[in-house]
Amino acid sequence: MKYVAIAALALILGAWLPNAFSDDTGKIQYTLGSSTAIATSQGLVIQLENVTDSRCPSDVACIWAGQVNVTLTIQSPTSKGAISLVKSAGQNSTTPFDNYVLQLVDVKPYPKSGQSISLSDYIVTLNVSQASEQKIRLVSDSKLCLAGVDTCVMAKKLHLAPLKQIRVGLGALDVSCKDGYQLVLKSTNNMPSCVKPSTADELVKRGWALASDEITKLRSLYESAS
Structure with a gap:
């Protein structure tokens, strides 16, 4: 019954997604915070669990730009799990999950010196796209x-x-x-x-x-x- 509830939630919330927009690449972009899960139009339910932020504060000159690591829990109609995505200078990591590909686009706010950012303050932007599908054989080899x-x-x-x-x-x-x-x-x-x-x-x-x-x-x- 758990997966049925997840699917139903995805159908209900997926019909109203003010935090999503699509482009001509087939990717759909979502923004989420830690307070609530979001349901994507692809049938995924995504929850922000943790942010580890070592980015160089915007008002400091650093030798290393640093990076931010985001941990998400994801549920689809048939599976569930946790993934980590990393964003650093010039690199936005991507991770596959259940025939989808998730890419970390942005994490806000950007740190400043002397500023403490709690998990509830973070807003994460993701791209979610369908992975290319290869037909699976029907009969045994x-x-x-x-x-x-x-x-x-x-x-x-x-x-x-x-x-x-x-x-x-x-x-x-x-x-x-x-x-x-x-x-x-x-x-x-x-x-x-x-x-x-x-x-x-x-x-x-x-x-x-x-x-x-x-x-x-x-x-x-x-x-x-x-």
């Missing part, structure tokens, strides 16, 4: 599966993470999920995920995932062709 021990059989028995099952040779349609979880495939690139049935329904409604009957049709199609 027998050459990979039979390299040494049948790694595909072991991966399915152990219910490894879906992308780990893909790496050993399984196809997206053959990924195995733990009891209580359901296989879904991302509609744009066949990326498999194992989620609760209630989350699967929400992902299908949003157009993120293929419906279960579409997955069944794909299985039948490839089985009849083999």
